[in-house]
Amino acid sequence: DAKTTQPPSMDCAEGRAANLPCNHSTISGNEYVYWYRQIHSQGPQYIIHGLKNNETNEMASLIITEDRKSSTLILPHATLRDTAVYYCIVRVHSGYSTLTFGKGTMLLVSP
Amino acid sequence: ETGVTQSPTHLIKTRGQQVTLRCSSQSGHNTVSWYQQALGQGPQFIFQYYREEENGRGNFPPRFSGLQFPNYSSELNVNALELDDSALYLCASSLSGTSEKLFFGSGTQLSVL
Numbered sequence: 001d002a003k004t005t006q007p008p009s010m011d012c013a014e015g016r017a018a019n020l021p022c023n024h025s026t027i028s029g030n031e032y033v034y035w036y037r038q039i040h041s042q043g044p045q046y047i048i049h050g051l052k053n054n055e056t057n058e059m060a061s062l063i064i065t066e067d068r069k070s071s072t073l074i075l076p077h078a079t080l081r082d083t084a085v086y087y088c089i090v091r092v093h094s095g096y097s098t099l100t101f102g103k104g105t106m107l108l109v110s111p
Numbered sequence: 112e113t114g115v116t117q118s119p120t121h122l123i124k125t126r127g128q129q130v131t132l133r134c135s136s137q138s139g140h141n142t143v144s145w146y147q148q149a150l151g152q153g154p155q156f157i158f159q160y161y162r163e164e165e166n167g168r169g170n171f172p173p174r175f176s177g178l179q180f181p182n183y184s185s186e187l188n189v190n191a192l193e194l195d196d197s198a199l200y201l202c203a204s205s206l207s208g209t210s211e212k213l214f215f216g217s218g219t220q221l222s223v224l
Contacts, residue, residue, distance in 0.1 A: 041217065043203070098167060101154045
C-alpha cells in the first residue's frame with residue numbers, strides 16, 4: 001500500500017470548517033483513499049473513502065485532486081467531539097486488504 | 112456504536128507469561144482483524160481471520176497467534192511476553208476481507224512488567 005504524509009497536528013475553532021490534508025503521491029490506480037479517526041480511549045472509526053471522485057456523507061467530505069496525489073478531508077462545522085487523531089490511508093480492495101496506519105493528524109477543536 | 116466488544120479492557124502481565132485477549136465481532140461479520148497500537152503510534156496490523164482461517168499476517172513473530180470460532184468471535188494469544196508487547200490491542204470486524212469498512216472495538220490495554 002502507498003505511503004501517506006499528514007501534518008502531525010492542526011487546530012480548529014468550534015463551528016468552523018476543519019480541512020485536513022493528506023499527501024499520497026505514490027498512490028496506484030487501484031488504491032482507494034480512506035479516512036478514519038480515533039477519539040481518545042476508543043478504537044478507530046471509519047469516516048469516508050473514495051477512489052477519484054469527491055465524496056460526501058453525513059460525517060465529512062473528501063476532496064481528491066485530479067492527479068490523485070493528495071486529498072483533503074473536510075469537517076464542515078467542527079465540534080468539540082471532533083477532537084481526535086485523523087488517519088489518511090490508501091488501500092486496495094482485493095484479496096485480503098488491511099489498513100496501514102501512519103501517525104495521523106491530531107485535530108484539536110477549541111471553543 | 113460498533114457492536115465489537117473486547118475483553119478484558121485492561122490487563123497486567125509479567126515478562127515471559129502468556130496472555131489471551133478476546134473479541135466478539137459485530138453481528139453478521141465473518142472477518143476479524145487484530146491490530147497492535149503502541150503509545151503515540153498508529154495501529155499496526157497483526158493478522159486477519161476469515162471463516163476461521165488466517166488469511167493475512169503482518170510483521171509479527173509466531174508467538175502472536177489467533178483463533179476464530181464458528182460464531183466468528185476471536186482470540187489473540189501472545190506467548191513469552193516481552194516488555195515491548197505493552198500496547199493497546201484492537202480488534203476489528205468486517206463483512207468480508209475486502210469490505211470497505213472496518214468496525215473497531217475499544218481495545219485491550221496490555222501492560223507487561
